[in-house]
Amino acid sequence: MTTLFTNARLIDPETGTDAPGWLLVENDMIAASGSGDAPDAFETVDCHGKCLAPGIVDIGVKVCEPGERHKESYKTAGLAAAAGGVTTIVTRPDTLPATDTPEALEFVERRANQAAPVNVLPMAALTKARAGKEMTEFGFLMDAGAIAFTDCDHVVTNTKVLSRAMTYARSLGALVIAHPQEPVLSAGTAATSGKFAGLRGLPAVSPMAERMGLDRDIALVEMTGVKYHADQITTARALPALERAKKNGFDITAGTSIHHLTLNELDVADYRTFFKIKPPLRSEDDRLAVIDAVKTGLIDTISSMHTPQDEESKRLPFEEAASGAVALETLLPAAMRLYHGGYLTLPELWRAMALNPANRLGLASGRIAHGAPADLVLFDPDAPFVLDRFKLLSKSKNTPFDGQRMQGKVLATYVRGKPVYRRD
Incomplete structure (x- = not known):
């Protein structure tokens, strides 16, 4: 199984780059990335120019x-x-x-x-x-x-x-x-x-x-x-x-x-x-x-x-x-x-x-390099919304941002190449 993310804005924290490109996932791992011609894949995900970055690693x-x-x-x-x-x-x-x-x-x-x-x-x-x-x-x-x-x-x-x-x-x-x-x-x-x-x-x-x-x-x-x-x-x-x-x-x-x-x-x-x-x-x-x-x-x-x-x-x-x-x-x-x-x-x-x-x-994640786990987040950094705490998926709703104007929506989240969240 291979999945190709095309037309993406790749956020690479290792190289410090923010540039258009594609990313290939094979067997739950990142196989390749680039900015030229993309390879063929079993499944293709068009990112429509939105940001594709490593999944967040949250300590605490x-x-x-x-x-x-x-x-x-x-x-x-x-x-x-x-x-x-x-x-x-x-x-x-x-x-x-x-x-x-x-x-x-x-x-x-x-x-x-x-x-x-x-x-x-x-x-x-x-x-x-x-x-x-x-x-x-x-x-x-x-x-x-x-x-x-x-x-x-x-x-x-x-x-x-x-x-x-x-x-x-x-x-x-x-x-x-x-x-x-x-x-x-x-x-x-x-x-x-x-x-x-x-x-x-x-x-x-x-x-x-x-x-x-x-x-x-x-x-x-x-x-x-x-x-x-x-x-x-x-x-x-x-x-x-x-x-x-x-x-x-x-x-x-x-x-x-x-x-x-x-x-x-x-x-x-x-x-x-x-x-x-x-x-x-x-x-x-x-x-x-x-x-x-x-x-x-x-x-x-x-x-x-x-x-x-x-x-x-x-x-x-x-x-x-x-x-x-x-x-x-x-x-x-x-x-x-x-x-x-x-x-x-x-x-x-x-x-x-x-x-x-x-x-x-000591984890291999947090990067979009070859051989890293395909833990990824696709997001729109500019999408505006007003936060409603009652729509949060957490059981508790105690957020200081309730009712505030925010920007940035997660469109999809992938863990080892498999989608675990997709925005409707």
Whole structure:
């Protein structure tokens, strides 16, 4: 079986090109691409000049099985991912109970294979029950399929426990993903400190809390030599430390979320809880600095940080409301704001959303090169629409983009050459 995608606008994050061409898929893999005469194929897909890019690799997706299936299941998360052009979701272990045993990982893989039409790669907890007291059995968890280890937003406060976990992870070649934040300063806060938080009377945290958390982690990376990824860098204050760590040759990468690239602290406005995320939205200066860090490659990855919350946990006073937003379906159109605003090109966006995440996790996807899996997204970057949260395929509807004018529609998503989503 061969499939030829013709009349496509190929987005190649490896070469940094955005040009018309064709792409040939054979036996679920990318066989060739070019811009001249196209070869014959069993099936031909006319892309009508729309963009064809590698499928998005999204690190840090919360799927609420087990424990909170009413918020999100593997079926609904997989359908939402496919509708959003996400072909690989890397799931967080902050479930109830935490994904901290081989048995829990086997449950994740079994449910994902049964229900999700996209690739699902699970992360495991760094410490048992994400309590920060005793590290998990890394070796057994890696044998069961764990692709990385993280306690998510539960920052390990015991530095000795964290250093031992990093040392053990280094001996196994495992990747540790951490949430850089000083936990005492950030506890119980709902906004970033500044005039806006002061006027609204919101408990706030200084941007320095992120810098302090990152500084500690970098010191431990230097001490242990572990492979390390900071899940979200959201402030300008943290960027010089990250740059120094990379220049020193440490095995360190960093990501940020699409919400911190496209929204700022003023969007909270009249205590709108759909804009309450973790870390809290930052200043406009921070947002612009983080965008520039993505452009230069200092920040490696962009992710959705998809965090479903039900209506009951969001319809509360701002301080009491749960943090998080769904974003699997809004990641691509939100990223188009950065493209249409002239901040980032499409190859630069796909470098951060597909190629770099795949490289960090040791995956062959995230590229349109010969021999790569045919995980692809066909999309129209210019198509306008008004987002209606009730039309999202996620079970939870907590998106900050509800009712907003957006651009960028996914037309089709392919996993190993097979269509898993087509827009009507």
